[in-house]
Amino acid sequence: MAPSVKPRLSTRLSGLAPSATLAIDAQAKALVEAGEPVISFGAGEPDFPTPSHAVxxxxxxxxxxxxxxxxxxxxxxxxxxxxxxxxxxxxxxxxxxxxxxxxxxxxxxxxxxxxxxxxxxxxxxxxxxxxxxxxxxxxxxxxxxxxxxxxxxxxxxxxxxxxxxxxxxxxxxxxxxxxxxxxxxxxxxxxxxxxxxxxxxxxxxxxxxxxxxxxxxxxxxxxxxxxxxxxxxxxxxxxxxxxxxxxxxxxxxxxxxxxxxxxxxxxxxxxxxxxxxxxxxxxxxxxxxxGHGHAIGEMRAAFDTRRKLMVRLLGDIEGVSCVEPFGAFYAFPSFAGVLGRALGAHKSEPSSTMELAALLLEEVHVAVVPGEAFSAPGYLRLSYALADEDLYEGMTRIKEFVAGEG
Ligand SMILES: Cc1ncc(COP(=O)(O)O)c(C=O)c1O
Missing domain, CATH: 3.40.640.10 (Type I PLP-dependent aspartate aminotransferase-like (Major domain))
Known part of the structure; x- marks a missing residue:
């Protein structure tokens, strides 16, 4: 009788989903390394350096x-x-x-x-x-x-x-x-x-x-x-x-x-x-x-400015709505209203935010995390832990893409 062959991977791990946020971040970083002008709203980390006294x-x-x-x-x-x-x-x-x-x-x-x-x-x-x-x-x-x-x-x-x-x-x-x-x-x-x-x-x-x-x-x-x-x-x-x-x-x-x-x-x-x-x-x-807590205060002030800018710019995109976030450094707008519409230069019609996120990365080089990763289809997570000018540029690209341009 042939010996029964055990599965290579444990059942415990074979069902484990990969981290969608880290995956998007890795994709965006790979495009940056390839010289593409990527703007990433995917990052789950501050864009500031570690305070010098800790270093x-x-x-x-x-x-x-x-x-x-x-x-x-x-x-x-x-x-x-x-x-x-x-x-x-x-x-x-x-x-x-x-x-x-x-x-x-x-x-x-x-x-x-x-x-x-x-x-x-x-x-x-x-x-x-x-x-x-x-x-x-x-x-x-x-x-x-x-x-x-x-x-x-x-x-x-x-x-x-x-x-x-x-x-x-x-x-x-x-x-x-x-x-x-x-x-x-x-x-x-x-x-x-x-x-x-x-x-x-x-x-x-x-x-x-x-x-x-x-x-x-x-x-x-x-x-x-x-x-x-x-x-x-x-x-x-x-x-x-x-x-x-x-x-x-x-x-x-x-x-x-x-x-x-x-x-x-x-x-x-x-x-x-x-x-x-x-x-x-x-x-x-x-x-x-x-050590002194200046670094936190400075970072918080910068995030607050970007938070307000992001909420304002999201409000300018037709079909998008966002509950104002008051903590962390993420906005979680609903893009349900733009699904099924002809978006971007190729008039693609995404039927899910998963597809929308892929199109945004491919066509206008903007990285976002689809709500599906958070058990919330219809939403995108946008981190505002990025420089003000990048935030503005990235939001402009999204707005133009949603308007059927880009
Ligand atoms: C809610 C929450 N908890 C924990 C973590 C992970 O923190 P750490 O990098 O210290 O493992 C994150 C990172 O994104 C997070 O968003």
Whole structure:
């Protein structure tokens, strides 16, 4: 009898969707390298350099042999302390260093948190439009993502009623993101309190991704659901990092904060999988967190100017509507009104935003991320983390393309 041949790839990974945002970014970067005049609204990262004091700390760290070797897998003591202090400064939540785990970016913190909390078959509620990585990571650890669809009418906010309708006895946790990627939605303290109280009363954990916490505009204020909803008791995890607030995406430095038993379990997982995060990046993060905060303020002011410009320019495109974003650096306009129309010089008639995004890249060299990647067909995500003149030029190309020119 012939031996049965096992599949080459594990079933766990063969169903994993690639990151659409990274894919678009890679396509756009490849076109730029080929000399094409690409304008990319695809990037999920600030276009600013890392603050110089963080870079200087990294350069110094490279010269110190202490940093050339393994260190504690949960993170350098000084960094865990600095993160605890930062957490208190930003959210009024008092945590100790043992409640902090330093990770390779927030993506890794998300994986660690879900691997630590979710058992196979556990349901995880995720409001959509969602960041692509949430449902995929839930599946990767054996959980079942449960989508709660939000709409422009509510400003893309999930209500307690919607969450309650999605909850079952199998629900283990809820993932909350405010400010949100891709919509830029910022929940008010009251809204977060109501959601946190609901989750607490039902014994549902909350994983709160606060990576865009410093990027909130207008008269909106950032709140951590954990700080405003004491009902969550000890069933919460906060995810954060230096990627977006300090323009440090390439340094791969994030963290999770939670109850000590959860952090100890996640640190154990990390000790068996990745060991410590690069010491040089950790030293740079200490400098970023403990140094002056001018860089964040300057970046936020620039993003706010671009945010307003983008919303205004989107408003000038016939058939496009956009809920004003008040956080992160994304706009999430609906392009449903332009689908099926004859667009661009070749009078193409895209029937989906996936097709529209491909046409924009091919025909006018503008990179955007289709809403399909966020479980929201009919929308495009446009990052405004790019220079003002590029933003203007890119929006002009989109406008002309939609008008049947370009
Ligand atoms: C909501 C959200 N969380 C986490 C991340 C990933 O952060 P990091 O680069 O630190 O892994 C992103 C990046 O786009 C994001 O949008």
């Amino acid at each position: 200087a700390a990294a350069v110094e760290a490279c010269g110190n042999p202490l940093n050339h070797h393994y260190s504690a897998s949960a993170g350098l003591a000084d960094l865990r302390e600095a993160i605890a202090v930062t957490c208190y400064r930003d959210t009024s939540l008092e945590v100790g260093p043992k409640q902090v785990l330093v990770t390779n970016g927030v993506k890794h913190a998300l994986f660690n948190a879900l691997a630590t909390l979710v058992d196979p078959g556990d349901e995880v509620i995720v409001p959509s439009p969602w960041w692509v990585t949430y449902p995929e990571t839930v599946r990767l650890v054996g959980g079942v993502p449960v989508e709660v669809r939000t709409t422009p009418e509510s400003g893309f906010k999930a209500s307690v009623e919607q969450l309650d309708a999605a909850a079952t006895p199998a629900t283990k946790l809820l993932i909350m993101t405010s400010p949100s990627n891709p919509t830029g939605t910022v929940y008010t303290g009251e809204e977060l309190r109501a959601i946190g109280a609901w989750a607490g009363d039902r014994g549902i954990w909350v994983v709160s991704d606060e990576i865009y916490a410093h990027l909130v505009f207008g008269d909106h204020t950032q709140h951590s659901i954990v700080a405003v909803a004491p009902e969550l008791a000890d069933r919460w995890v906060i995810l954060n990092g230096v990627s977006k607030s300090y323009a440090m995406t390439g340094w791969r430095l994030g963290w999770m904060i939670g109850p000590e038993d959860v952090i100890a379990a996640a640190a154990n997982l990390q000790s068996q999988t990745t060991s410590n995060v690069c010491n040089v990046s950790q030293r740079a993060a200490i400098a970023a967190l403990t």
